[in-house]
Amino acid sequence: MVRPPVPSFQNTLVGRLAILQFAIHLILPPVLYYRLDAVIRRSASETFTHHAHAYATALVHDLELADVLQSPNRTVAFLDAIVQGGGCSYSAIEYRGRLLGSSAAETPSWIRRRGNDETLAESGDGIYALSERFVKAGAEGAIYLGFDTRPTLNQVREARYQIIVALIVYALASVAAAVIFARLVSRPLTQLQKASRRVAMGDPAEHLGADSTMVEIVNLAKDLEFMRGELVGTSARLRAEMSERENEQAQREVLENHLRHEQRLATVGTFAGGLAHEFNNILLPMLLFSEQALDDIPHDHPARNNVESILDAALRASSVVSKLLAFSRPHEKHQMEPIDPAAVVAEALGLFSALIPANIELLSDVSASGGRVLGDPTLLNQVVLNLISNAVFAMRETGGTLSISLTPGEQSLPEPSGTRLSPIVELRVKDNGKGMTRDTLERIFEPFFTTREVGEGTGLGLSVVHGIVKSMGGSISVSSEIDAGTEFVIVLPTIDVPPLPPE
């Protein structure tokens, strides 16, 4: 794995290019300078000496020795003319080994050395000396010339200075150009990078573009933008799929729980049905025998009370069993008739309102146009009364509000070709009483399950309600929170029948 670079100046594009340029211009200009300086010096030197020698050669060629040697005055005039006309600073002439004259009072030592230094000397008195030998009138002689090198050297120095300035300007310009170029490249890249990060942080609307005219960067931006589109699409699809899957999972769990619950209730119901049969067969002789016995026992006999108690108990037992049977017949479909649930609820409320304690407020919202359901009005009445009495029981100590609502609605039913919306009515009975625990909620529809004290209830009420709602093709659900209250929701399918004509 490549380690990411430390974010410092020397690791940025601008920094790298600046350092590279700086390094190049630390080496390149001095080298250039020395090369250029050498060339200039050599060329100046060659030009200078070439001119000097050409002048000397021309002098010797034009030399009228007899004229020059005519008198010392002529000699001096000749030498002065050389100095004035040839740009040299000194001149002397020698013939037959004797110095005839010189333009200076003192003869320089280099004449005595017969110096013929061919290079341009910077040291010393700044004079470039040369001698041009000649043979005239059968004898040897020489002209000595001394050229002042300082103006030429000054020119060379001037050129060198200009080179240095030019090189420095060039180096600075190069570094600056590199930095500007690097910034031109890095700014759009940084833009792209920041936009990419925003996309990665979850801003799918961010557009990936770059202010650049460089083909590579424009292409990069274009491809990144394309990638962003794909990414956003894919992530949206993934998110949708995930939430869909979660929903499905949750739905499946709800359904599984429901099925398990229903299965348990069905088993218990079946068992309860068998039990009811047994009990009825036991209760019948108990009733008949105790009634017979009451005929036989004289009115003042102490056993009479006991037998009466047996009869009462048997009668109570038989009422419990009949409730149990109501629970165990969820699939019984006969005795069904179209009924108006609103009328049944209103009737139940009418029956019950007188019995509701003063500390409980009753709120009812029963809409009359809810359609009709198929069922037994007595049983539906029993359902409503059961739920109301439970709610009242839950609030008997604290008081509170009992709300009952009946509203039309729709529910989606699974079908081979998707789902179908089917009309329903929804009955809600809600209290803000003491609520129930989860464990209680789990078992609330089981027969004989009760949290009440002995004598306060049989534990059959809600199992009967469940059985009745099932027999009407409906469903019942309950939600509860400790100390906040409980809500029962009953959903009943409505049927499509014309309303009854008014009587």
Next chain:
Amino acid sequence: MPSVLVIDDELAVRESMRQVLTRTGFEVVTADNGVAGVEAYFEHPTDVVIVDIIMPRSDGIAVIKQIRARYPKARIIAMTGGGNFWPLGYKPNTLVTDAYLTLASQSGADALMKKPFRRQNLIETVRGLVES
């Protein structure tokens, strides 16, 4: 003296009904299963037959059909404790009290009684049939 045949598999049921009906002035014969009940009736047809619907071996429905087939004028009362009687081969959640009684009525029972019933109820039902 009008006679009554009580067919039920429970001894206590038979005996309590015998006591009530005997004391009311009926002659009571009992049988503890459907097969024996039908045989007893064919031997000595009684004025009224009271038959439990759910019994081991030939059940009440079969008894009603057999008697009705031979004696169209027989007076038959069907009774049941209801419930889903799955241990005897009835499918769970298929037939319950009212459904049993409906079935009995369709099979030819003249009167129906749900167990447990009161003494008065029994006497009136039997008397009603005898006097018809």
